[in-house]
Amino acid sequence: MGEIAMEGDVEMAAAEEAAVVELGDMKKRLKEMEDEAAALREIQAKVEKEMGAVQDPATDAASQANKEEVDSRSIFVGNVDYSCTPEEVQQRFESCGTVNRVTIRTNKFGQPKGYAYVEFLEPEAVQEALLLNESELHGRQLKVSSKRTNVPGMKQFRPRRPSSYMGFRGRTPYVAPYLYPHGFGKVPRFRMPMRYSPYF
Missing domain, CATH: 1.20.5 (Single alpha-helices involved in coiled-coils or other helix-helix interfaces)
Known part of the structure; x- marks a missing residue:
């Protein structure tokens, strides 16, 4: 023990x-x-x-001012042919002034979206470039406009439709309940009967 x-x-x-x-x-x-x-x-x-x-607010203000300065020297070019290269767009606008940079926007797959931005060294070149609006490149009429500055936090305002456009002045019409015996808006479903399966 x-x-x-x-x-x-x-x-x-x-x-x-x-x-x-x-x-x-x-x-x-x-x-x-x-x-x-x-x-x-x-x-x-x-x-x-x-x-x-x-x-930092001071840095943000400086960067915003810098963006506005660059945008004042830039143009938006719409209806650009998908096969266009930045060099071809640059050659098109070289007569207006010294082209600093050409940006052709692409989607996430790397395919062109059909528009470009052209940045000049001189602000005066923008007015010259606007004269080339509706000129042709690769058989397409270019839409040239001055580039607008995007203000952070400001989205484009879209007015709401008045409720009278929504039919019945925005209210759902009355439907008699006997039209829907299975509940309002429900359609009876016809399901296959369940069969016995020993393995599931």
């Missing part, structure tokens, strides 16, 4: 020792996780600080 009791005590001691070791491992892992969380918080604070520096 004494030997059995001693064996039980040894097993309990071994189990307690294993539990202590496991607890130590868990504490170690918890410490590592806390260190990682602290490092992540540090990185996040640094990124937020950098973002705050980028969103």
Whole structure:
């Protein structure tokens, strides 16, 4: 009996020792996780600080003024043939002034959208370029206009239709309930009867 009791005590001691070791491992892992969380918080604070520096109102105002200055020297060219290259568009508008950059807009698949932006070095070149409106390139009439500046946060306003256009002055007409015995607007469905299948 004494030997059995001693064996039980040894097993309990071994189990307690294993539990202590496991607890130590868990504490170690918890410490590592806390260190990682602290490092992540540090990185996040640094990124937020950098973002705050980028969103500085003075910097935003300067970049907006710079955009407006560039847009005052740029034109929008619509109805551009899909096979047109930036070099061909540049040659078309070189007579107006020094072309700084030509941008042909593309979709996410890299296919041209059919319009381009041309930026000149001189603001006076824009007026010369507007004279080339409805001139032809690759058999298409170009639509040339001065580029407008996009104001951040300002979307194009679309007026809502008055409710009288929606039929019945915006209200749903009354329909007698006996026309819909299965509930308003519901159409009875005819389903196939379920068959017994032992494998599903």
